[in-house]
Amino acid sequence: MGNCFKSSSNDDISLLRGNDTESNESTIEPPPFVEPPPPYRAQPEPQRRMPIYHPSPGVSRPANQLSEDEQIKIAQRLGLINHLPTGKYDGTNKKAKECVICMNEFLIGEPLRYLPCMHIYHKECIDDWLMRSFTCPSCMEPVDAALLTTYQTN
Amino acid sequence: MSGLPRRIIKETQRLMAEPVSGITAVPDEHNSRYFHVVVAGPSQSPYEGGLFKLELFLPEEYPMSAPKVRFMTKIYHPNIDKLGRICLDILKDKWSPALQIRTVLLSIQALLSAPNPDDPLDNNVADHWKSNEKSAIDQARQWTQTYAKSNMNNH
Numbered sequence: 460m461g462n463c464f465k466s467s468s469n470d471d472i473s474l475l476r477g478n479d480t481e482s483n484e485s486t487i488e489p490p491p492f493v494e495p496p497p498p499y500r501a502q503p504e505p506q507r508r509m510p511i512y513h514p515s516p517g518v519s520r521p522a523n524q525l526s527e528d529e530q531i532k533i534a535q536r537l538g539l540i541n542h543l544p545t546g547k548y549d550g551t552n553k554k555a556k557e558c559v560i561c562m563n564e565f566l567i568g569e570p571l572r573y574l575p576c577m578h579i580y581h582k583e584c585i586d587d588w589l590m591r592s593f594t595c596p597s598c599m600e601p602v603d604a605a606l607l608t609t610y611q612t613n
Numbered sequence: 614m615s616g617l618p619r620r621i622i623k624e625t626q627r628l629m630a631e632p633v634s635g636i637t638a639v640p641d642e643h644n645s646r647y648f649h650v651v652v653a654g655p656s657q658s659p660y661e662g663g664l665f666k667l668e669l670f671l672p673e674e675y676p677m678s679a680p681k682v683r684f685m686t687k688i689y690h691p692n693i694d695k696l697g698r699i700c701l702d703i704l705k706d707k708w709s710p711a712l713q714i715r716t717v718l719l720s721i722q723a724l725l726s727a728p729n730p731d732d733p734l735d736n737n738v739a740d741h742w743k744s745n746e747k748s749a750i751d752q753a754r755q756w757t758q759t760y761a762k763s764n765m766n767n768h
Contacts, residue, residue: 516706517678559711560676562620587677588710596711 513591533590539603540589544573545582552579559597560584575605617645621671624714636718638669646671650682650718654761655726659753660688663761667697667721669714679708680717687760689753691730691739699724700734 509521514529525533548565557564558581565571570582578597580588585596593602625645628638635655641647650667654660666685672678682704684697692700703712703720733739742749 516708519674560620561618562623584710591677592709594709596709599707599709 516592536590536593539593539606540586542606543575543589543602546571546573555579558584560588574600574602575608576600576602618675620676621645628714633715633718633722635722638714638718646675648714652718652722652725654757655722658726659750660690660725660757660761663757665725665761669717671714676710676712679704679712680714682717682721687756689738689749689756690725691728691733691735691742691749692724694735698734700732 509523511519511521512525512529512533513519514525514532520529548567548569548571550567555565555578558579560580561584563581565579565581571579572582572585573579574585574595576595576598578595580596588596589602594600595602595605622645625640632638635653636650638648638650641649648669648671650669652665652667654663654665663686665688668683668685670681672681682699684693684699686697688697694700699721701720701724703709703717728742730739730742738749741752
């Protein structure tokens with residue numbers, strides 16, 4: 460386990476979901492740098508496009524102000540999120556019609572993400588939330604525990 | 614208001630169309646993220662008969678972060694402090710974007726029915742509650758009469 464900021468280290472986590480379809484669309488962009496800039500480079504210019512992360516709920520920090528532990532946590536989280544299955548809404552699921560996060564109806568072709576508890580959200584909506592809290596918004600089930608259960612019962 | 618998320622518009626419309634019983638929430642005419650809320654004290658509680666004004670604000674990050682809610686009307690309750698701040702898990706670490714303005718207000722209404730002195734925000738009130746529940750409830754009833762009676766201009 461390194462603290463490298465690149466996401467989706469497929470090698471170590473893929474065993475959680477066996478032979479699964481790897482969602483390798485690289486839709487979660489790796490942050491544009493590996494380490495925080497050294498202090499002498501702390502100029503305003505690189506901060507303009509700095510992504511904001513949420514190392515814990517309610518905490519928002521630009522990527523260059525994260526502690527090493529927070530970087531590790533976020534990198535792990537990005538990797539785990541990438542292992543949750545995705546799909547596109549095709550209108551066949553009659554139960555899930557609306558994304559409870561944005562409260563908009565699912566439209567045909569919109570990218571979705573499926574959590575192990577079987578709750579479904581817009582990919583963009585749930586990924587934003589999972590980066591803050593690794594729980595299902597609807598049932599509050601911790602997603603990593605559910606991932607492990609999936610692995611153990613397979 | 615430009616750039617108001619569809620979710621906030623929808624929630625507002627639904628709140629208007631199907632109001633929660635005992636609760637009104639009206640968006641401010643100048644700021645659609647700010648709601649003027651009135652919660653009626655639940656029956657069988659020491660707050661019965663009172664009308665409690667609250668303010669609710671949807672921060673920029675909503676629904677990724679919880680609404681900010683505060684009692685404007687003075688209330689004697691172990692989980693609500695002098696400034697009207699509320700100790701309620703779903704407003705803090707148990708927030709989930711599946712919750713809504715409606716569910717938050719219902720939870721606050723429920724908190725009035727079931728004060729929890731073991732998880733206090735105001736220690737004096739909580740100590741009072743734990744040492745002499747009957748007297749604390751009397752005090753809460755008295756405050757309801759004094760501060761939460763119909764005259765809604767009285768903060």
